Amino acid sequence: MALDVALDIGTSHTRLATAQRGVLFDEPTMVAIDTNTGDVLELGHGALELVGRTARHVVVFRPFNQGATVDFDVTARLIAALFDRAGVSKLSRARVVMSVPSLATAIERRALRQAAIQAGAREVSLVEAPLAAAIGLGLPVQDPVGSAVTLLGAGASEAAVISLGGIVSGGARRLGGNDVDAAIATSLRINLGVVVAPSVVEALKCTLISALGRTNGRREVVLARSVDRGELVEVEVSADLVNLAARDVLNSTMRMIQECLSDTPPDLSQDISARGMTLVGGQANLPDLDELVATSSGVEVSLAAQADLAVIVGLSACLEEMASLHALFRSADR
Ligand SMILES: Nc1ncnc2c1ncn2[C@@H]1O[C@H](COP(=O)(O)OP(=O)(O)OP(=O)(O)O)[C@@H](O)[C@H]1O
Numbered sequence: 001m002a003l004d005v006a007l008d009i010g011t012s013h014t015r016l017a018t019a020q021r022g023v024l025f026d027e028p029t030m031v032a033i034d035t036n037t038g039d040v041l042e043l044g045h046g047a048l049e050l051v052g053r054t055a056r057h058v059v060v061f062r063p064f065n066q067g068a069t070v071d072f073d074v075t076a077r078l079i080a081a082l083f084d085r086a087g088v089s090k091l092s093r094a095r096v097v098m099s100v101p102s103l104a105t106a107i108e109r110r111a112l113r114q115a116a117i118q119a120g121a122r123e124v125s126l127v128e129a130p131l132a133a134a135i136g137l138g139l140p141v142q143d144p145v146g147s148a149v150t151l152l153g154a155g156a157s158e159a160a161v162i163s164l165g166g167i168v169s170g171g172a173r174r175l176g177g178n179d180v181d182a183a184i185a186t187s188l189r190i191n192l193g194v195v196v197a198p199s200v201v202e203a204l205k206c207t208l209i210s211a212l213g214r215t216n217g218r219r220e221v222v223l224a225r226s227v228d229r230g231e232l233v234e235v236e237v238s239a240d241l242v243n244l245a246a247r248d249v250l251n252s253t254m255r256m257i258q259e260c261l262s263d264t265p266p267d268l269s270q271d272i273s274a275r276g277m278t279l280v281g282g283q284a285n286l287p288d289l290d291e292l293v294a295t296s297s298g299v300e301v302s303l304a305a306q307a308d309l310a311v312i313v314g315l316s317a318c319l320e321e322m323a324s325l326h327a328l329f330r331s332a333d334r
């Protein structure tokens with residue numbers, strides 16, 4: 001029997017699920033490729049561990065940035081390797097349901113679809129990521145009632161009001177957790193004269209940040225490389241420095257949410273006032289972000305449990321729905 005696959009390729013993480021086995025893969029969007037042979041050597045965590053430790057002919061790629069593929073061929077190889085992991089053979093020609101950011105251009109959508117087909121998919125359906133997330137949350141997306149979702153990822157941020165199966169009003173930016181990390185890294189270099197490993201920058205963000213600036217003088221000591229002398233040094237990083245660096249991205253995110261809500265037709269606005277908005281995506285876990293969104297938007301805000309999995313859970317639900325519809329066709333086909 002052909003396997004159906006749900007696939008959410010993100011700037012930082014890729015998630016794959018099948019209707020039968022649930023989420024099978026949730027790892028960094030990274031692929032290590034032997035450039036002599038073109039073979040994929042490692043994926044996800046395995047590829048991440050190889051960064052900075054490979055021979056010259058092995059290159060670790062991050063084929064996604066700002067929610068879009070920046071390397072078509074590597075993306076196709078990544079998808080093919082993921083199909084392998086899921087036990088989908090090239091011959092079985094899987095049906096694939098994939099997420100795409102609502103801000104993706106026609107060319108980006110076509111590239112994603114083609115990459116999956118090159119990897120062996122038979123049929124590719126794209127679902128806009130905020131809609132997939134709303135389905136994953138179990139919101140009544142098909143009903144004539146407004147549901148508000150804000151999806152905050154590593155490379156894209158999207159706010160959407162959904163009703164009758166579609167996005168009625170939305171706002172989106174090619175901006176996310178990666179940009180917060182980049183701003184923190186720049187601030188560390190300028191203010192403390194050090195370069196810090198990306199994983200350490202991300203850890204500093206998760207432990208020190210407060211979207212409301214509630215820092216209470218917190219500090220963390222980390223190992224860094226001095227820009228001047230190139231030696232390893234210990235530096236103390238304050239929560240204030242991290243918060244200040246994140247401010248620009250957070251302000252832009254708040255403006256995006258306000259734009260989305262102010263474009264919403266009055267009847268649906270009433271629904272959102274009554275039912276609130278849910279935050280999803282990895283960056284939604286940023287401490288105090290839910291409170292910041294609530295105060296700046298004036299609607300009630302809740303943070304989804306397992307916020308980073310909402311999209312893949314929604315895509316899996318689409319798969320199940322597809323499978324049951326196909327069963328319906330089969331039963332009438334006798
Ligand atoms: N507890 C946390 N606090 C703050 N940020 C977090 C936390 N957990 C994860 N993040 C951030 O969330 C981002 C990853 O989110 P997610 O997995 O939704 O992104 P993605 O799907 O790969 O990207 P995109 O969909 O934007 O292309 C990263 O930038 C990560 O640093």
Ligand SMILES: [Mg+2]
Nearest residue numbers: 009010011153
């Ligand atoms: Mg995502």
